[in-house]
Amino acid sequence: MMQSNQWIPLFPEQASSFAWQVDLLYGYLIVISVVFSIPIVAAVFYFGIRYREVERYSTPDEMHGSMVLETVWSIIPFVVSMTIFLGGAIVFYNQFTPPADSMDVYVVGKQWMWKIQHESGQREINELHVPVGRNIKLTMTTEDVLHDFDVPAFRTKVDVVPGRYTYMWFQPTKPGKYRLFCAEYCGLNHSGMGGWVYVMEQRDFDNWLSGNVSGQTPVEAGKDLFENKLGCASCHAGGATQRGAKLEGIYNEEIKLVGGATVKADDNYIRNSILNPASQVVEGYQPIMPTFKGQVTEEQLNSLVVYIKSLSPTAAGATSSSPPATAANTVPASGNTNRSTNPQANANAAIRGTSNPNAPNSNR
């Protein structure tokens, strides 16, 4: 919905901080076009009428060219076009230089849908919820062919390219609902690959963010993440020949690491294995586990830890080294609006007491 009451809409809403610049540039170009067209059209009309032939096959006087005129009408268009170039360059620079404090959102296009994930882990399909007034940076790629994430109301778009990341940013300025289109032909359902961007007040956004509870217990949520969403099971649940270390029955056991050190498999061990797997590889296994830093929220980490604990029979009931206090309540305090912006700091803060996490033989 353009949210415009005009019968024939002419402009989409200006809903981002640099939209006015694009519209201004557009207006400038329209003005230039009119200013250049009027003399030419007027000249053609006037000359056409004034100098229409009076007598068939008459021979008007010869007219030689004019160096002055040629110079003038070469230089002026060139100068004007340079102003257009500069204006365009400045606006483009603004459109593609994300501010440092931008909130990250990750987008993956695929035929024929947009998969969007917020830093805090919330996933969306074909919809993007963002808070008003915040800088939002999209890091995007595609699973298959080229697509293009296009929001006309924000006046920005960029292609998504397989094999690399492309970036765009915007700062929404007006709450509302704005159309999202795919703007690079991608096959059968290209025209259907659209959606909506919902710009909300910050408070509503937080509510929305935290409202994405699935109603599962932490163990169920962890199991869901383990088996489905994060793909842990592909290496850690394959039985005797699996590539990943055995996780059943390891809780609070002594684990021997590559290089000879041993470590106790407590909550922090599990958490560290997810965020920094290369730092403590179990003996007999290869260091091939990818890190999930930045891909899991705190709640998800908690759920995973709780789930993995549940795989060890003695730990099932033990709450000695208690999981973070939010075990029964995966909803974070709603007042903490900065929580989602820096998982790195949160993760680091949680891993206390570890020496250099990158050293393979770190001792607790």
Added chain:
Amino acid sequence: MATHVGEHNDHGHAHAPGLQHQFEDMKQQEESVSIGMWMFLVQEIMFFGGLFTAYLVFRSKYPMAFAVGSNHLDAFWGGLNTLVLIVSSLTMALTVYYAQKGNRNMQVILILLTMFFGAVFLGVKAIEYTDKWNHGTVPITGLNKVVREGHGDSHASKPIEFSIGPKAYAAEAAGGEEHAYVNPRGEFQWNDYDLIEKKVAEQKADPNAYILTTDEKNGYFSYGELDRDKFRDKVRIFYWIYFVMTGLHALHMVVGLGLMTWLGWMAFRNTYSAEYYMPVEMSGLYWHFVDIVWIFLFPLLYLLGRHFIAGGH
């Protein structure tokens, strides 16, 4: 004022041999066909230019893969082909000279020699392509030699030293790093990871040194370790470019041989003389062009590996 009395168009005056009806005189015809042939060659340059661009892009992205791929090409055969083509250009130039002199016998002999060298070139190419087929470096699955388990004639693809003659074959015969491999589906095979593993080790030892490019650091690795499959994919790109470029060039050589056949026949019938020799000169231009393209292809494809092994970037 507008009419010119002296010249009439066509049918009346004696034709110079080979003068086409649309031309006023031989000079105009010669000028026209010359410009025409040069324009044609310009567009051929643009045609190959696209492939050179692709080569440029991927060599900059994956130099090590290109190095090992190139290293496996036998510079002996490539060098021989270069020599053969240069000599054939000489015989071609001499053909033009003798056409201008109207010496029929020398023209025919030289054209035959040129064709002979062209055929040698194609023969060498056939040897090379067969070698690729044998070693499993044709980049299309199914177009390599199928080697089933247990067959004795299997041998690994490995770099061949740049030496000519007995030493090269002795090295092969001596075995080197022979190990049998099977290729039941005729897939693209690659078994030589020595250079890349050395470079990876160097890079790991000194992460700040410029040993591998950024694309290589992403493209060869999985989970921080060298992924042989991914490396092989990049080598495969090299072989694709090799086959497309040399294949297209060989196609142009075949066309050239056809041209020479026609030219030889016309020369045999004593068509060319001081008054009319442009077809020979134009065919010569085409032949020289095909030669020049090879002169560029040879170092870029065959000598690249040695450049990297010697320490270049």
Added chain:
Amino acid sequence: MQTQEAIRPSITDKPRQNYLTNGYTIKSWLLTKDHKRIAIMYLISVSAFFMMGGLYAAAIRLELLTPASDLLESGTYNKVFTQHGILMIFFFLIPSIPAVLGNFLIPLMIGAKDLALPRINLLSLYIYWIGGGLVLFALMQGGVDTGWTFYAPYSTTFSNTYVMLVGLGIFVNGFSSILTGLNFIVTIHTMRAPGMTWFRLPLFVWAHYATSLVMILGTPVIAITILLLALERAGGIGIFDPAIGGDPILFQHLFWFYSHPAVYIMILPGMGVISELISNFSRKKIFGYEFIAFSSIAIAVFGFLVWGHHMFVSGQSMYAGLVFSFLTMVVAVPSAIKMFNWAATLYKGSISFDTPMLYAIGFLGLFLIGGLTGLFLGAMGLTVHLTDTYFVVAHFHYVMVGGQVIAYLGGIHYWWPKMTGKMYSEFWGKISAMLVFIGFNLTFFPQFILGYIGMPRRYASYPEEMQVLNIFSTAGASVLGVGLVMPLIYLGKSLINGKPAGDNPWMLPGLEWRTQSPPPTENFDVMPVVTWEAYEFGEENGLDLEAARRRDREMASDFQKN
């Protein structure tokens, strides 16, 4: 004197041997070396492709009457717009003016008997037929749905349509273009009549020279791009597939390196036609002849440097974008110079508004809008919003249809009497020119607005609020369609019972008008020697204007008497 004969009233004369009467067998046509016959065969072929492309366009506009994808399903719609683009661009726009008007007129305009390489010309026609045949065959088998731009990886890995076959057809067709360009360059260099110096050449010839440079240098690159696309599709090389190390953006670079200069192949000949129409129908030498001549060359050269302006949002770096945007602004300037010069030519002219002149004036207005909106799209910040929307569609239709097609129609009408010896109905000509102009604007102007409000290209279904503008557009398309079909009828009718035109119906000085209509096979009875400058309209140039006026008066009074 030859020129006297040229303007001698031929109405009462016995028709003389001309290129049309010189042999009636199919073989005499299919194996001809006569550039004029080859041009006529091209005329029939490109018109056929134009009609086919037009049918696809009609399907598009009908589907877009409603927001939902109800007339055509998405898959079919995707094929329809792809094939509309391919047929129109490769088989109509690129060959049309050069292969029809250029082939026919360049030897006449420079005073030559034929092109330099007539058999190459015939080969070029054959190749065009073979390429076109391959594409038509592919369309009948099921067509392609990749968009005429064939972007990887969709075209290399994901599309299940006849990409290879269509690619082969376009590949083959490219050689037709190359050979035509090659022929023109050689001809213009070596076949000029005595006295026809470079700066006495008609601007039509200059325009074709510039076009031919682009054809020769650019077309091989699309050939190699298609070859690589085919190899990627067939054998999986991986140069466009990131999973094995390739780069899809490389495809875009290679593709647009040709396809941008290709648009100059389309428009430069059109500009050449317009130069002819404006100067001839104002009876005045074009203002700034050298500037127009050199601006054509400048456009051809700079046109090779701006391909990245199709890729501003593709993920290419900002710095590359800056360079391309700057150069795009630079390449706009020669076109602006031409516009001013054309308008200035009208000053103190003696302007007659025959049908070809109406097309020329229409061109001035439409190309103005098309060219200016090109600036919109060259400004980086703005183009981010406008890329891949209907704004781009409107822009390129303004320059290609409003520019090239209108110039082509103007040229066909202008040289029709020369090519066929018959005059068409001036009344219907004017009506059709006006319908085309009005219909065109009604069709494509709303699309600028649609683009700005965000309607993306290549969409079979769109949001409801965009329907009104789409309806306007389709309404305009029906008017445009009528205007474009009408010439078929009245031009065809003129062949049957049109008035004989006379050798020089408008008393114009160009060499092509100094010979019979239709010309004899050898073009001139006596090869001309040129001693006058280009575009000199006076009587001292051998144009017996008084006799022409007398003849007109006689004809008018005859008409009244009967």
